[in-house]
């Protein structure tokens with residue numbers, strides 16, 4: 125097969141061949157970030173789920189490794205997580221990597237496997253499953269972490285329309301603690317891929333719970349909602365919600381979870397999502413592979429003026445990789461800003477600051493000479509940031525791709541700083557350090573070679589500090 129295809133990203137993770145969906149088993153161990161993923165090694169559509177595997181020292185340059193887990197008599201290998209068992213609580217060996225996954229057979233049950241060789245090979249536990257099915261059809265995606273205050277492991281599990289928390293002392297025997305989700309959050313789809321973790325805000329610990337849902341995202345298909353609250357080792361208690369909160373309002377960031385075992389000296393909460401949507405994921409116009417991951421992102425809590433949000437922004441390592449000689453323009457003087465071939469062939473990041481100075485509606489677009497474009501539109505009265513990819517390029521592979529305007533809420537601010545990471549088939553836009561995020565894929569038939577502003581003839585508005593960097597890659 126040919127590795128190079130028109131829509132093979134240059135700086136996003138993709139499987140060399142075959143289908144990929146959710147990131148799985150993300151764990152940092154002995155200087156390497158492990159990324160496992162839902163994988164069909166036999167074809168570029170969903171099926172035969174295995175765990176694919178890659179490692180990286182910087183989350184930018186990835187090395188592909190052989191498939192880590194293959195289906196067995198308990199079923200296919202669905203999504204899950206990994207921990208490092210420092211104190212050998214399971215008895216598999218000190219420092220073993222232990223992975224948790226859903227065995228998807230007649231029923232969905234939870235299984236474990238371990239590695240004593242830096243994740244290069246895994247042995248499935250002889251007495252799987254470790255959690256049998258209690259009669260719930262959608263019963264999957266175990267995410268495990270060590271809860272130090274009570275010396276115990278906690279597992280978050282998606283259980284139909286709720287998240288169930290379990291605990292264990294030895295990773296083999298699990299006991300139910302509590303259930304979360306009744307009368308709160310969006311319930312228009314199945315709950316999947318939970319992740320519960322602490323973040324510090326203003327010197328205090330808050331707990332964040334991610335719940336991916338499909339369908340029922342704010343812009344159709346799948347998306348990741350989250351709750352901010354407290355966790356006491358048994359129960360997650362959410363703070364009151366103004367409305368459901370979404371990690372990313374774009375259509376293409378799903379099933380994302382965070383890395384485990386990041387050293388305390390680093391202290392970051394690192395995230396990666398699947399950059400696609402079940403609405404059309406199986407038919408996007410690639411051939412030998414399907415789907416990329418989002419850029420790895422750092423999560424933090426921020427206040428957007430109205431309420432607390434989980435902000436996300438590409439990790440600094442991705443930034444470190446940028447070409448050191450950016451094109452910089454202090455002030456926008458023309459409505460169009462050219463993007464050279466060197467940039468669009470290699471992937472780039474564009475950033476600038478907009479001060480509306482009274483203007484409430486303005487937009488900018490990435491476009492090419494065929495009239496294909498993605499429009500990014502601000503409306504500070506409606507308080508929306510809308511992405512329109514209806515004329516972005518190929519879209520007839522699905523009647524679900526081009527249609528709706530993709531809306532995110534926006535709070536009124538004096539200035540908006542935009543960072544936009546553009547690869548062959550995706551744009552990831554971060555406003556004000558990731559307080560508002562939109563990740564959307566697109567398939568232009570010729571690369572976008574222009575950024576065009578529409579400032580409605582207004583001269584008070586300013587666009588400053590425009591920079592354009594190349595992104596280095598493998």
Ligand code: FRU
Pocket residue numbers: 145146162173202203226264265316317379
């Ligand atoms: C989410 C998901 C998970 C499941 C996996 C199967 O995208 O549906 O709930 O474990 O994909 O591939």
